[in-house]
Amino acid sequence: MRAPRPSSSGLRRAAAVVPALGAAFLAGTVVESRAYALRRFELPVLPAGARPLRVLHLSDLHLTPWQRRERAWVRDLEQLEPDLVVDTGDNLAHPESVPAVLDALGPLLERPGAFVLGSNDYYGPRPKNPARYLAPDRGRRVFGTRLPTGELVRGLRDAGWADLTNTRADVDVRGVRLALVGVDDPHLGYDRFPPPAPASDADLRVGVLHAPYTRVLDAMVDDGAGLLLAGHTHGGQLRVPGYGALVTNCDLDRSRARGVSRWWSGAGRSGRRTPPPADAAWLHVSAGLGTSPYTPVRFACRPEASLLTLVPA
Numbered sequence: 001m002r003a004p005r006p007s008s009s010g011l012r013r014a015a016a017v018v019p020a021l022g023a024a025f026l027a028g029t030v031v032e033s034r035a036y037a038l039r040r041f042e043l044p045v046l047p048a049g050a051r052p053l054r055v056l057h058l059s060d061l062h063l064t065p066w067q068r069r070e071r072a073w074v075r076d077l078e079q080l081e082p083d084l085v086v087d088t089g090d091n092l093a094h095p096e097s098v099p100a101v102l103d104a105l106g107p108l109l110e111r112p113g114a115f116v117l118g119s120n121d122y123y124g125p126r127p128k129n130p131a132r133y134l135a136p137d138r139g140r141r142v143f144g145t146r147l148p149t150g151e152l153v154r155g156l157r158d159a160g161w162a163d164l165t166n167t168r169a170d171v172d173v174r175g176v177r178l179a180l181v182g183v184d185d186p187h188l189g190y191d192r193f194p195p196p197a198p199a200s201d202a203d204l205r206v207g208v209l210h211a212p213y214t215r216v217l218d219a220m221v222d223d224g225a226g227l228l229l230a231g232h233t234h235g236g237q238l239r240v241p242g243y244g245a246l247v248t249n250c251d252l253d254r255s256r257a258r259g260v261s262r263w264w265s266g267a268g269r270s271g272r273r274t275p276p277p278a279d280a281a282w283l284h285v286s287a288g289l290g291t292s293p294y295t296p297v298r299f300a301c302r303p304e305a306s307l308l309t310l311v312p313a
């Protein structure tokens, strides 16, 4: 017996419904890309007896001068009263965005802070086929307009934030001594790991980078980092519920595309289910707050900032 053939009116209805569902999905992803969320994590990385520290981790603002909502949301984060702010790059999405970024960070710039740069602090976004985001990275980089990197760096430095571009800085935050080490963006191959530090009596070494390439994460834990902070992945940006990120846009595995995980030298070559050694570092990858203005979509991956409370191990 032959299967019944769909009637022509059924096909017409399907032809009308499918694009409508697609349009509704697309609209939902655009709405989600502005549904900013604050995530909170407690990380046991400080020595016994140290007082807890509140670290606000911001990343991937991708600000344009007209994104007033994102700007206002970031300004309000001051209410969290963080002890330290760490910005892991990709602040800009337009050649005239530096004043918008400095305005968004405004009250937070009064607090101790540190930053590294991402590719979108050097080069502006370009329209590209969104499907390329899901394709394997073959190392080809397409550069947009040169952005005013120096103006951004001056603004952050003038506020007293530590510039961790291929260098180190020690900061004392409420009696806790932090040895920070950072690199320029590994996604562009700009990372040059700084020379070894002299013996340090810091309470914690913190590695800061934009794109969490495994070679740099390994170098940072070999250098003694107990905490690693990165951005760049956008958490996958379009996540599949129950499966997670499809891509990380670097060689980090998908399971670490956002949030907290453990890292140790060689973790990238270990199976995902390999238990971490007891002294493994803690890695926090921020899904970030923005997107390229040409692909303002997120799914199952709200834009985020994270408040990390560091406590004694």
Ligand SMILES: [Fe+2]
Pocket: 060, 062, 090, 118, 120, 232, 234, 288
């Ligand atoms: Fe980014």
